Amino acid sequence: MKLSREEVLHIAALAKLGMTEDDIHHFGDQLSNILENFEVLKGVDTEGIPPTAQANSVCNVMRDDVIAPSLSQEEVLANAPKRDGEFFRIRPVME
Amino acid sequence: MTHPEHLTIHEAHDLLKSKQISSVELTKSLLKRIEEVDPKVKAFMTVTGDLALQQAAQADKKIAAGECSPLTGVPGVMKDVLCTKGVRTTCSSKMLEHFLPPYNATVIEKLYANGMVLLGKANMDEFAMGSSTENSAYFTTHNPWDLTRIPGGSSGGSAAAVAAGEGCFALGSDTGGSIRQPAGFCSITGLKPTYGRVSRYGLIAFASSLDQIGPMTKDVTDSAIVMNAISGRDERDSTSVDCPVPDFTKSLNKDIKGMRLGIPKEYFVEGMQPEVAAAMEIAIAKLEELGASVERGVSLPSTPYALAVYYIIAPSEASANLARYDGVKYGFSFQGTDSMWEAMEKTRQFGFGPEVKRRIMLGTYALSAGYYDAYYLKAQKVRTLIRMEFDKAFEKYDALITPTSPTVPFKAGEKGDDPLAMYLSDVCTLPINIAGVPAISIPAGFASGLPIGMQIIAKPFAEETIFRIAHAYEQATGWQKMNPKV
Numbered sequence: 001m002k003l004s005r006e007e008v009l010h011i012a013a014l015a016k017l018g019m020t021e022d023d024i025h026h027f028g029d030q031l032s033n034i035l036e037n038f039e040v041l042k043g044v045d046t047e048g049i050p051p052t053a054q055a056n057s058v059c060n061v062m063r064d065d066v067i068a069p070s071l072s073q074e075e076v077l078a079n080a081p082k083r084d085g086e087f088f089r090i091r092p093v094m095e
Numbered sequence: 096m097t098h099p100e101h102l103t104i105h106e107a108h109d110l111l112k113s114k115q116i117s118s119v120e121l122t123k124s125l126l127k128r129i130e131e132v133d134p135k136v137k138a139f140m141t142v143t144g145d146l147a148l149q150q151a152a153q154a155d156k157k158i159a160a161g162e163c164s165p166l167t168g169v170p171g172v173m174k175d176v177l178c179t180k181g182v183r184t185t186c187s188s189k190m191l192e193h194f195l196p197p198y199n200a201t202v203i204e205k206l207y208a209n210g211m212v213l214l215g216k217a218n219m220d221e222f223a224m225g226s227s228t229e230n231s232a233y234f235t236t237h238n239p240w241d242l243t244r245i246p247g248g249s250s251g252g253s254a255a256a257v258a259a260g261e262g263c264f265a266l267g268s269d270t271g272g273s274i275r276q277p278a279g280f281c282s283i284t285g286l287k288p289t290y291g292r293v294s295r296y297g298l299i300a301f302a303s304s305l306d307q308i309g310p311m312t313k314d315v316t317d318s319a320i321v322m323n324a325i326s327g328r329d330e331r332d333s334t335s336v337d338c339p340v341p342d343f344t345k346s347l348n349k350d351i352k353g354m355r356l357g358i359p360k361e362y363f364v365e366g367m368q369p370e371v372a373a374a375m376e377i378a379i380a381k382l383e384e385l386g387a388s389v390e391r392g393v394s395l396p397s398t399p400y401a402l403a404v405y406y407i408i409a410p411s412e413a414s415a416n417l418a419r420y421d422g423v424k425y426g427f428s429f430q431g432t433d434s435m436w437e438a439m440e441k442t443r444q445f446g447f448g449p450e451v452k453r454r455i456m457l458g459t460y461a462l463s464a465g466y467y468d469a470y471y472l473k474a475q476k477v478r479t480l481i482r483m484e485f486d487k488a489f490e491k492y493d494a495l496i497t498p499t500s501p502t503v504p505f506k507a508g509e510k511g512d513d514p515l516a517m518y519l520s521d522v523c524t525l526p527i528n529i530a531g532v533p534a535i536s537i538p539a540g541f542a543s544g545l546p547i548g549m550q551i552i553a554k555p556f557a558e559e560t561i562f563r564i565a566h567a568y569e570q571a572t573g574w575q576k577m578n579p580k581v
Contacts, residue, residue, distance in 0.1 A: 016436070056291040079425030
């Protein structure tokens with residue numbers, strides 16, 4: 001199966017990945033080739049087999065909601081590319 | 096002490112405890128070793144010399160006061176995927192070039208509490224995606240056994256540092272073989288613990304249902320010592336399991352008479368190098384000689400599907416995990432636009448390297464509307480089949496024995512731009528993460544001077560079984576004592 005240019009652009013848009021023309025061709029070919037190799041799974045009989053999301057049996061871990069020290073605002077903001085006082089600064093989301 | 100660079104943890108500990116060497120002296124000689132050989136090996140992203148010497152001085156005070164745990168004053172190297180408070184943590188990505196974590200990973204906290212000295216952060220494939228360190232956004236690490244070859248990956252910097260004597264031990268992370276494959280390629284010992292044995296808190300996430308942190312050491316004893324320090328339930332990782340942590344060193348120095356070992360035939364794959372198959376034959380014969388009962392031709396029939404299952408599940412999880420890199424909270428941020436969405440797309444376009452983008456694309460596709468059932472859900476069902484086959488095998492066998500990799504370390508650049516060729520170097524290690532079971536790679540000989548690793552796999556939380564077999568084999572062969580000339 002060959003991914004079309006539109007499909008590659010659609011996936012890139014979903015993943016918020018900017019692409020050059022070269023990337024579109026390159027990823028298109030490589031992803032098509034990889035996906036073709038995954039076709040082997042279609043032949044596996046999985047009738048009545050439940051999916052495994054995670055290999056150990058732990059599920060629904062609960063704990064008490066206890067107040068404990070957390071990172072300071074200064075620590076949280078220390079790596080911010082742009083900040084405005086005690087806030088992360090971002091560009092306008094609505095135009 | 097003629098060769099401090101080759102000291103194991105337990106040898107260093109003996110010298111520190113008996114005051115034949117101080118931690119500052121040991122740390123200084125390893126920093127000097129790094130200065131001498133790392134320009135050739137290129138294992139380190141960051142060397143933390145000043146911090147290491149401060150920590151060593153503190154360790155010496157503790158030792159003087161009679162507090163000397165097996166890791167007190169012992170210098171280690173951490174894969175650059177583990178958050179170290181105030182110490183640059185890049186994941187070998189441009190995205191995190193200047194990232195200073197505000198907290199320590201749980202494993203780092205635990206090692207610090209045990210008195211470890213941090214020598215630095217090790218190079219890796221970007222975001223742990225790769226098998227050679229060639230996907231590092233900065234440089235490729237070289238195999239200390241042959242500098243024209245790769246050390247394996249993704250924990251290639253950790254493996255090369257340990258093999259080249261640039262640290263007593265290292266930590267790596269393993270999502271599909273990233274501890275074991277480089278351990279095999281560099282002739283060191285690398286353990287991927289059972290999923291849930293070690294907290295993943297502070298491990299920069301790649302594929303959360305597969306990732307585990309583990310020790311990369313010069314021998315099996317050291318592996319057990321590090322596991323004693325880092326294992327256990329952690330409230331901050333809800334997938335870590337509340338399972339008693341034994342003293343793993345108690346599994347050493349036991350014989351393996353009567354242990355039942357299975358050799359799964361599907362791991363002796365087409366394309367396996369004859370030298371690797373031959374070395375495995377000799378290794379298996381040695382295990383028999385040591386009294387184990389070996390059964391060949393064991394079948395885990397779903398093994399050939401593991402590659403496809405892995406390369407659907409891991410990229411799917413990665414595409415979700417890596418959605419956090421948006422240029423807002425931390426990391427690289429493209430500034431040349433006023434548009435929010437363009438900034439985000441450009442941030443990710445320029446911040447991520449080609450393999451990371453490829454996997455995000457693959458995962459996004461597998462999870463997207465119309466394809467979820469055919470790819471992701473199908474892969475999760477086949478994952479169940481693979482797990483069930485391991486469960487069944489472990490009803491009959493104490494452990495399974497396979498090669499760690501079908502080949503010896505390959506030349507840098509050899510796999511070119513063919514992602515599938517690279518993915519195939521992990522065929523023997525991927526199924527173990529899919530099933531969540533523990534496995535170790537230990538040195539099992541050489542072919543024309545190039546290392547070959549043997550993988551020992553056991554059922555969940557049976558690391559003790561692995562250590563018992565690995566230690567008996569190691570003591571009988573002595574491969575762990577071989578050091579490369581760098």
